[in-house]
Amino acid sequence: MTLVFSNLRKQYGANVAINDVSTAFEAGMIHGVIGPNGAGKSTLINMTAGSYTVSAGSISLDGRRLDGMKKYEIANAGIARTYQNIRLFDQMTAIENLEVCAYPSEVNHTWREVFWPPYGRARAKARRESCMEILQFFGLERYADVEAGSLPYGRQRMLEIARALAMKPRVLLLDEPAAGLNHHETAELTAKLAELRSPDRIILVVEHDMDLVMTLCDRIVVMHHGKLLFQGSPSEVQASSDVQLAYLGTDNDIDDIRAAAQDRRAQLGIRARQRS
Ligand SMILES: Nc1ncnc2c1ncn2[C@@H]1O[C@H](COP(=O)(O)OP(=O)(O)O)[C@@H](O)[C@H]1O
Ligand SMILES: [Mg+2]
Numbered sequence: 001m002t003l004v005f006s007n008l009r010k011q012y013g014a015n016v017a018i019n020d021v022s023t024a025f026e027a028g029m030i031h032g033v034i035g036p037n038g039a040g041k042s043t044l045i046n047m048t049a050g051s052y053t054v055s056a057g058s059i060s061l062d063g064r065r066l067d068g069m070k071k072y073e074i075a076n077a078g079i080a081r082t083y084q085n086i087r088l089f090d091q092m093t094a095i096e097n098l099e100v101c102a103y104p105s106e107v108n109h110t111w112r113e114v115f116w117p118p119y120g121r122a123r124a125k126a127r128r129e130s131c132m133e134i135l136q137f138f139g140l141e142r143y144a145d146v147e148a149g150s151l152p153y154g155r156q157r158m159l160e161i162a163r164a165l166a167m168k169p170r171v172l173l174l175d176e177p178a179a180g181l182n183h184h185e186t187a188e189l190t191a192k193l194a195e196l197r198s199p200d201r202i203i204l205v206v207e208h209d210m211d212l213v214m215t216l217c218d219r220i221v222v223m224h225h226g227k228l229l230f231q232g233s234p235s236e237v238q239a240s241s242d243v244q245l246a247y248l249g250t251d252n253d254i255d256d257i258r259a260a261a262q263d264r265r266a267q268l269g270i271r272a273r274q275r276s
Contacts, residue, residue: 001027003048003171003202007057010043010226017043019226020057025219027170028199032213033206034237035223036246041206042084044223045173048204049081050074061171078170082160082177084206090149094140094159097148098131098166131166138162138192154185158192171202178209190216214238222246 003025010018018040025031033041046052048059050071059066066074080101089097114120135141138158143151148159157177164172177193178186190212196203207213213220214234222230222237224246230237237243 001062001170001200001202003204004060005044005057006060008044008047008054008059009056010040010047010052011055017226018047018055021223021226021228022057023221023228023231025171025202025204027202028197029218030193030197030203030205030216032217032220032234033204033223034208034210034213034220035229038225039223040226041223042175043226045081045175045204045206048074048171048173049079075167078168079173080164080167080169080171081173082164082175084175084179086153086156086160088148088156088160088163090147092148093145094148094151094162095128095131095135095144097159097163098134099127101163102127102131102166102168134162134165137165137195154181157181157185158189161192165196170200172196172204174203174205174207176206176208178207178212186212 005021005023008018008021009016021040021044033044035041043052047054048066050066050069050073054067057067061077061079064077066077066079069077089100092100132141132144135144138161140155140159140162143155143159148156151159157180161172161174161177164174174193178189181189186209193203193205193216205213205217217234220232220234220237221228222240222243229246230240230243232240
């Protein structure tokens with residue numbers, strides 16, 4: 001199974017957010033997408049999940065075009081995602097968050113559930129058990145009947161991934177899953193995500209936490225100003241001077257930053273002296 005971006009482009013008015021990006025993501029691997037803020041990482045996820053339209057080029061899963069499909073069609077094709085800013089159903093319990101997203105491919109069973117109550121009850125029980133298993137995997141079972149909005153932040157991050165998994169996705173897109181997590185929670189998340197690596201699944205992780213990316217990912221795509229700057233294994237990415245420049249700037253930039261910092265210190269020093 002392969003997710004392919006071909007000459008992908010996204011433009012917002014005059015702003016080109018994604019510029020001619022071509023790459024492929026294989027099942028069985030965890031793919032990292034890194035790059036400075038504004039590089040276009042979330043835009044890639046938003047286009048793949050159908051939240052944003054594609055300006056040019058294509059996105060396909062095993063040769064089937066996803067761009068141009070409706071959002072629910074893309075979900076039914078097996079694409080699930082989490083958001084850079086958590087978007088749970090806050091008023092629903094943890095398990096309800098999963099239940100409403102479970103089994104999108106079996107939607108046509110709904111009428112039987114309605115007209116034949118025992119069938120509906122059996123299906124609801126099976127659905128709850130399957131969702132409970134996912135909660136257990138994330139250590140969230142004791143929160144099953146707790147409102148999602150009242151969970152601690154770190155648990156909400158986990159719950160969002162659990163909800164995406166309830167869709168039994170073939171492609172799992174995670175937008176900064178470690179954002180706002182502490183060191184311990186990030187390590188816990190990294191271990192859980194590693195367990196999700198599967199020959200039947202493509203996992204794509206957009207992330208700033210370099211420890212997580214370098215530990216977890218098999219391949220890494222580096223984005224910079226909407227372009228694909230580099231792709232390779234974690235060690236190839238770490239060794240790339242292009243990547244270092246994108247993150248750290250050129251030597252001149254570093255000199256400029258140092259000079260600006262000295263100016264700022266000088267200004268503060270002057271003000272401190274004036275006050276005394
Ligand atoms: N809905 C939008 N409307 C207009 N511009 C957007 C929108 N979403 C993202 N952009 C722009 O696209 C570029 C890439 O943004 P984004 O994909 O969010 O970057 P990243 O996730 O790498 O930080 C930025 O210049 C951003 O301002
Ligand atoms: Mg982003």
